[in-house]
Amino acid sequence: MSAADVATLALAELDRAPAADLAPHVLDVATGTGPAALAAAHAGARAVGLDTEPALLRTAAARARRAGLAAMARFVVGDAAELPFPADSFDAVLSTFGVMFAPDAHRTAAELVRVCRPGGIVAVASWTPTGRWAGSPRPSPGTWTGCRAHHPRPAGANPGTSGRGSHRFP
Template sequence: MDAQLEQIREQQKETWNKFSAGWRKWDDFTMHWLRPMGEEIIGALDLQPTDVVLDVAAGTGEPGLTIAGLVPNGKVVITDLAEQMLAVARDNAAKKGITNYETLVCDVSELPFADASFDAVSCRFGFMFFPDMLLAAREMVRVLKPGGKLAAAVWSVPEKNFWITAIMSTISHHMQLPAPPPGAPGMFRCGSPGFLAGLFRQAGLHNVAEQEVTGTLNCGTHEDYWRFMNEVAAPVVFALSKADEATREKIRQEVFALLDEKLPGKTTSLPYGTVVVSGTK
């Protein structure tokens, strides 16, 4: 990996370790929200009770810990760049009495496993942030056994994700945010139809399938939404850290007004769109 990509990787590690406290605080809420994408991944993997499964960029442990319950005679290796996120995963496993798992801090571009080590590989909302996505896909395929399946979820296009564009578009109206370099990691980097499926095919997978999963982020109140985004969403926190108090308050009020305008029934249920792609080695 070249120096620029290594720098991106280190920035990712620092960011996710920094935000681990917010993810711990909101973990039950966030995991409930993201469960449908985990379920779609699990369905695509066609798991067997004895399977050994790799969960990449697992953060606080899902869908890996759920998968562990489905492979009672196998195990799950849960990996992430950020040790502090994996600490939350271990606590979650202890609470649920899950023991057939292990955690490992590692880089998806250099997976420390032998070829054909796993029966299945899962990755929920990791691909968008990998410095070299094709290299990551090829590494996952390398450690997958012949006939094994890889399944991953990514965010769809911005137009289908009002839960994040509501606040980021308002911030952009008030602040001059630096444009990311072309191809830089970002939430919607894999959102175009067929993009991730194409990567999977390039990495050597066949029977590649793409499924859209949509739903809503149900926050209850506008204040809860604002608090959640300010404690979990790195782009929001980064942008607002550059704003003075008056600008922050103006942005907050305009976000609330936008929510009132766009949401039916004035409930803080914001739509999201995702894509789940799977393939077989």
């Protein structure tokens, strides 16, 4: 699964949710050179890519300009464990092989949930700890697993908690 696949799947799930008339607002955390943010922008979303590395963000912005997506995608420096956005800012929050390297996984996950609006989508792709597909008896180097989660937090609930949710693993 590529970064574009994660963005496409998240936006497809969002389409089934109650939608506003505006383009979805998507955050790509640990964006690197921006593949998921650019895929989301290409699909019509307003995308923000966040990373700690300014050089990678300059590359992402240059890619957006070359693709004619500069008006739909912007890139900002920031820390996944302290996202510089208010609660409920995004319809979808993505990370493809990025937040899995965060030093504090629980805090980072709470931040992804915090900035996702109630009813939004959090989509993360990550390598499995063992390098195995679920149910596979043999290691497979470079294997990853994806997770799509509906954000179940009702409006007004503590933004640091998620309550119940449905998780699907492809």
